[in-house]
Amino acid sequence: MNKSVGYALLAGLAAVVVLVSTAIFVGVGGNGGGTGSEPHNPNSAAPAVSGQWVGTWSASAAAAEPGTLDGYAGMSIRNVIHTSVGGSSARIQLSNLYGTRPLAITHATIALAAAPNNPTAAAGTMRRLTFGERTSVVIPAGGAITSDPVRLDVPHDADLLITTYSPAPSGPVTYHPYARQTSYLARGDRAADDAGTAYTEQSPYWRYLTGVDVYSREAKGSVVVIGDSITDGITSTMGANHRWTDFLAERLREEPGAPRLGVLNQGISGNRLLIDGSRYSPNNGPSVLTRLDRDALSRSGVQAVIVEIGLNDLFKTPRQWDPEKLVAGMRKVVKQAHARGLRVTGGTLTPFYGHRGYSVRMDQVRQAVNAQIRAGNVYDNVVDFDKALRDPAQPNRLLPEYDSGDHLHPSDEGYKAMARSVNLKHLKGSAPAAL
Secondary structure, X not given: OOHHHHHHHHHHHHHHHHHHHOOEEOOEXXXXXXXXXXXXXXXXXXXXXXXXXXXXXXXXXXXXXXXXXXXXXXXXXXXXXXXXXXXXXXXXXXXXXXXXXXXEEOEEEEEXXXXXXXXXXXXXXXXXXXXXXXXXXXXXXXXXXXXXXXXXXXXXXXXXXXXXXXXXXXXXXXXXXXXXXXXXXXXOOOOOOOOOOOOOEEEOOEEOEEEXXXXXXXXXXXXXXXXXXXXXXXXXXXXXXXXXXXXXXXXXHHOOOOOOEEEEEEEOOOOOOOOOOOOOOOOOOOOHHHHHHHHXXXXXXXXXXXXXXXXXXXXXXXXXXXXXXXXXXXXXXXXXXXXXXXXXXEEOXXXXXXXXXXXXXXXXXXXXXXXXXXXXXXXXXXXXXXHHHEEOOEEXXXXXXXXXXOOOOEOHHHHHHHHHOOOHHHHOOOOOOOO
């Protein structure tokens, strides 16, 4: 079949599906923020004990995936994600933030993975997702959607499979490029396949999916971590869930007296505090100030915010040589969070001597910013990532065992040290400080 004719047929099919099913057309900026109410899906019974919606996983919409002007027409995308907390029901968030055309999703499912990093679903766990009680949805360019809840016993510390199928060309794909997790693609509508045999194409990206919430009777909310490649976990072991946020989630689950919170990772590699990246760059994303409300403050059940940002403002052109500008930007983050009644824990900027971008002047700016953060007049609380990672014998560089090898990003052990340095009492959600 001629390729253009094939696309035309697929586009016609999508239009018919949308008209027949009266699929929801979701407005720009739609999200599933807030704690919400207990699940009311007609196919599922309400939980016996009251709980709340909390975020168990998230990823920031970072950019438009290069080379995807027609999207993934006629293909199933099976995203593999890892939970921080469990619950009795689940719902997902999809984004077409960087799309230039409406995105038609005609089939979406969620299931537990049969094994870590595997596209095969565990027996009896496959669930079809609906949107406004309909099986199809159209998300406009720049828009987002939250699915209806579906009953599914979701464990903590487990892999989930979230699959979407779109029959027609949809424009550039909204994606997160440095997932550090393998996802999968298959030809045709394979969204309901339990077996993973059709998923022959592997991918290091997450596409369209930006969040998974669970209805939990144990977790009291979630902590959102927003930052750059260090939070993104760009040098962590592929598929091992060894980002520093994963180690933080482990502490929150296992340590006596720790607040029971989901952990939401909103790191974007290359991200800056003050300046937006290009929509087509694979690794910059909107600045923290631009995306703070969408990616952090409006997430489901958010109780606290941790910020790790600033180094790329030094590295990238135009460089920020004035520490006061960086500190002022950080204070704007805190002000926005305080308007939502949320406390902010801020991280000191980590050492990078030996990295190709290092200069003495740049390090002096870093140290000046860190001095103000440590003084307690920037954030509500401080997590001293610099102290946790630096080499005591040469404090402007990473401890060798915490260095991934590029002298900037931590190793798995370095990420673990970052998680250990967080004071969990700071995440318990008391009133914001008066800074």
